[in-house]
Amino acid sequence: MQQDIKEQIFDKYFVNCEKAQLICNDLKIKRSEFSEIAKQIDNERQDELKEMRRIRQLYNNKQGENFEFTNFNEFYKWYITQFEKQKACCYYCKTEESVLTKLFEKKYTSVKRPNRGKHLEVERRDSDSNKYNKDNCVLACYFCNNDKSDIFSEDQYFEYLKDRKQFFDKQFQSLK
Ligand SMILES: [Zn+2]
Numbered sequence: 001m002q003q004d005i006k007e008q009i010f011d012k013y014f015v016n017c018e019k020a021q022l023i024c025n026d027l028k029i030k031r032s033e034f035s036e037i038a039k040q041i042d043n044e045r046q047d048e049l050k051e052m053r054r055i056r057q058l059y060n061n062k063q064g065e066n067f068e069f070t071n072f073n074e075f076y077k078w079y080i081t082q083f084e085k086q087k088a089c090c091y092y093c094k095t096e097e098s099v100l101t102k103l104f105e106k107k108y109t110s111v112k113r114p115n116r117g118k119h120l121e122v123e124r125r126d127s128d129s130n131k132y133n134k135d136n137c138v139l140a141c142y143f144c145n146n147d148k149s150d151i152f153s154e155d156q157y158f159e160y161l162k163d164r165k166q167f168f169d170k171q172f173q174s175l176k
Pocket of ligand 1: 090091092093094095140141142143144145
């Protein structure tokens with residue numbers, strides 16, 4: 001029961017940013033009890049909360065006409081699940097995010113936008129429809145995201161990754 005309330009407070013307060021008093025009314029708990037549990041979560045899930053702040057920033061930056069996630073909760077849950085599904089690796093080249101983080105911290109420091117590179121980015125598989133939603137998005141590394149751009153489809157890009165020259169030769173042949 002306690003664990004369930006804790007999980008609900010995590011969701012309502014930390015993910016959805018609902019007001020404390022509303023949560024207390026909703027869960028029928030005292031304000032002091034709420035504060036105690038919120039403090040516990042703050043201590044116990046620091047890394048997760050830090051990552052959540054980063055993902056929220058991402059969510060805020062992506063808002064626009066092709067953005068179809070209805071709220072942060074939906075986006076956050078999608079991101080976390082997708083990250084696990086991909087085993088913390090780029091969807092295309094399978095490089096681990098932790099490897100890229102280290103490389104961008106220690107080696108590729110000349111990148112113009114300092115926030116790019118260290119984390120997997122939200123990539124749209126079908127760039128024609130251009131939509132940000134659960135079905136069309138995956139997490140890709142900085143390199144694949146730039147490389148695939150809006151030129152290649154998902155299938156084409158996998159083929160291109162295998163053998164760049166062969167891929168272009170084949171595309172070239174098909175012109176004739
Ligand atoms: Zn990649």
